[in-house]
Amino acid sequence: MSRPVAVVTGASGGIGEATARRLAAEGFEVVLGARRLERVQAIAAEIDGRALPLDVTDPASVAAFAAEIPACEVLVNNAGGALGTDPVLGADEDGWRWMYEANVLGVVRVTKALVDRLEASGDGRIVVIGSIAGFEIYPGGGGYIAAKHAVSAVAKTLRLELLGRPIRVTELQPGMVETDFSKVRFGGDEARAAEVYRGMTPLVADDVADVVAFAVTRPAHVDLDQIVLRPRDQVTARDVHRAD
Ligand code: NAP
Numbered sequence: 001m002s003r004p005v006a007v008v009t010g011a012s013g014g015i016g017e018a019t020a021r022r023l024a025a026e027g028f029e030v031v032l033g034a035r036r037l038e039r040v041q042a043i044a045a046e047i048d049g050r051a052l053p054l055d056v057t058d059p060a061s062v063a064a065f066a067a068e069i070p071a072c073e074v075l076v077n078n079a080g081g082a083l084g085t086d087p088v089l090g091a092d093e094d095g096w097r098w099m100y101e102a103n104v105l106g107v108v109r110v111t112k113a114l115v116d117r118l119e120a121s122g123d124g125r126i127v128v129i130g131s132i133a134g135f136e137i138y139p140g141g142g143g144y145i146a147a148k149h150a151v152s153a154v155a156k157t158l159r160l161e162l163l164g165r166p167i168r169v170t171e172l173q174p175g176m177v178e179t180d181f182s183k184v185r186f187g188g189d190e191a192r193a194a195e196v197y198r199g200m201t202p203l204v205a206d207d208v209a210d211v212v213a214f215a216v217t218r219p220a221h222v223d224l225d226q227i228v229l230r231p232r233d234q235v236t237a238r239d240v241h242r243a244d
Contacts, residue, residue, distance in 0.1 A: 002029070003027055003028055003029040004027070004028055004029070004073040004074070004121070005028065005029050005030075005031060005069070005071055005072040005073060005074070006020075006023045006028035006029070006030050006031070006072065006073065006074035006075075006076065006216070007030075007031045007033070007069060007072050007074065007075045007076065007110075007114065008020045008023070008030060008031070008032055008033070008076045008078060009033050009034070009054060009056055009075075009076065009077055009078050009079035009106070009110055010033070010034055010056075010078040010079030010080065011030075011032035011033060011034055011040050011043065011078070012032070012034035012035070012036040012039035012040050012043070013034075013036075013039065013179065013180055014177070014179030014180055014181065014205050015078055015129060015174075015177060015179060015205045015208045015209065016032075016034070016076070016078040016079065017043055017205065018204075018205035018206045018208065018209035019076055019078060019205075019208070019209040019212050019213075020032050020043060020044075020047065020049065021043070021046075021047055021209070022206070022209040022210065022212070022213045023074070023076075023209075023212070023213060023216070024047035024048065024049055025047075026213050026217060028073075028074065029048070029049060029050070030044070030047060030049035030050070031049065031050045031051075031052060031068075031069055031072070032044050032049055032050065032051050032052070033051075033052050033053070033054030033056075033065055033079070034053075034054055034079070035053070035054065035055050037051065037052075037053045040052070050068075052065050052068055052069075053065070054079070056079045056080075056101075056102055056105075056106030056107075056109060056110055057098065057101040057102050057105070057106060059109060062106075062109045062110055062113050063113065065110075065113070066110070066113035066114055069114065069117065070117070071117050071120070071121065072114055072117045072118060072121065072124075073118065073121040073123060073124060073125065074118075074124075074125045074126075074127070074216050075110065075111065075114050075118060075124075075125070075126050075127070076127045076129070076212060077106070077107040077110055077111065077126065077127065077128045077129060078127075078129040079102060079106055079110075080099075080102045080103040080106065080107075080129065080147075080151075081099075081102065081103070081181055081184050081185065082099065082141075082143070082144035082181065082184070082185040083095040083098055083099055083143070083144075083184070083185060084143070084185065084186075084187075085140035085141065085185070086140065086142070086143070087139065087140055087142065088142040091142065091143060092143075095143060096142075096143035096146070096147075099143045099144055099146075099147040100143075100146070100147050100150070102147075103144075103147040103148060103150075103151050104147050104150045104151045104154060107128055107151055107154060107155075108154060111126060111158070115167070118167050119165055119166060119167055121166075122166050123166055123168075123220045124166060124167035124168070125167070125168045125170070125215075125216045126158070126167060126168065126169045126170070127170045127171075127172060127212055127215060127216065128151060128154075128155045128169070128170070128171045128172070129172050129174070129208070130148050130151055130152050130155065130171045130172060130173045131144075131148040131173055131174060131175075132173050132174070132175045132228065132230065132236075132237055133145045133148040133149070133237065134148040134149055134151065134152035134171070134173050135149070135152065135173070136236055136237045137237075138237040138238050141237070144185075151171075152171060152173070155169055155171040155226075156171070156225075159223070159225060166220070168220075168222075168223040168224075169223065169225070170215045170216075170223065170224045170225065170226070170227065171225070171226045171227070172208065172211060172212065172215070172227050172229070173226065173227065173228045173229070174203060174208050174228075174229050174230070175203065175228075175229065175230030175231060175234045175237070176196070176197065176200075176202040176203060176230070176231055176234055176240070177202060177203040177204065177205060177207070177208055178197050178202040178203070178204060178205075179205050182196045182197075198242060198244065199242030199243045199244040200231065200233035200234070200240055200241060200242050200243070201231055201232070201233050202231050202233075202234075203229065203230070203231050207229065208229065211227060211229055215227065
């Protein structure tokens with residue numbers, strides 16, 4: 001019997017990779033998309049999945065990606081991230097533009113491209129990896145916060161617009177997860193990235209993958225609209241318990 005197909009964007013590392021591995025273990029044929037093709041190819045080979053090049057900020061790349069996927073039941077919109085910590089009044093517009101493109105328009109593009117196949121499956125599931133930055137604010141987070149607030153609005157609007165059609169929409173809003181997220185945000189500065197998690201126990205990518213797997217394996221009439229998950233050591237973006 002053929003396996004149901006789950007598409008994961010940004011599956012070359014972090015939360016996307018963990019989600020791809022977990023969904024494969026749940027019995028899905030996983031299609032992994034990312035810009036670093038060799039990384040998704042290596043992961044796909046381990047989990048009997050398929051790897052495709054994908055840049056969610058590029059409409060032509062998204063169209064080519066979707067053209068290779070004739071059927072799918074689950075779409076995990078995970079690709080994204082943060083760049084820098086510039087204050088609003090010092091906004092680097094290129095960085096802010098990238099964050100909007102990747103975190104917001106990327107989700108819209110990939111979802112538009114695959115929605116007919118999700119619907120045809122009879123039980124489509126769209127997961128959006130948002131963030132606590134989708135409903136909280138902190139100084140220096142403006143560009144990322146604006147983007148994650150926007151994608152939260154998109155997820156909620158989509159849920160409303162899909163009412164009556166066989167597609168569920170779940171927005172996951174994680175707090176601190178130790179991945180390459182902070183390294184990317186700080187331009188590869190590993191010491192600065194490590195400082196983010198100093199003295200506290202963050203979530204790991206598998207913790208988020210676990211929740212994605214739970215959400216997409218509920219019965220078809222159950223929609224987990226919004227899920228917030230954080231480390232025990234974190235209550236808000238700014239209230240973090242550190243042991244030192
Ligand atoms: P990560 O380790 O840096 O992974 C980011 C993934 O996104 C990579 O696989 C990357 O692959 C992919 N990606 C980035 N830009 C892309 C593009 N234009 N097209 C396709 N793929 C792209 O960080 P992560 O923590 O796993 O982040 C995954 C998601 O979780 C993001 O949406 C992030 O905002 C969200 N999130 C993270 C945290 C956290 O604390 N880590 C908390 C809340 C939410 P390539 O570079 O190979 O393209």
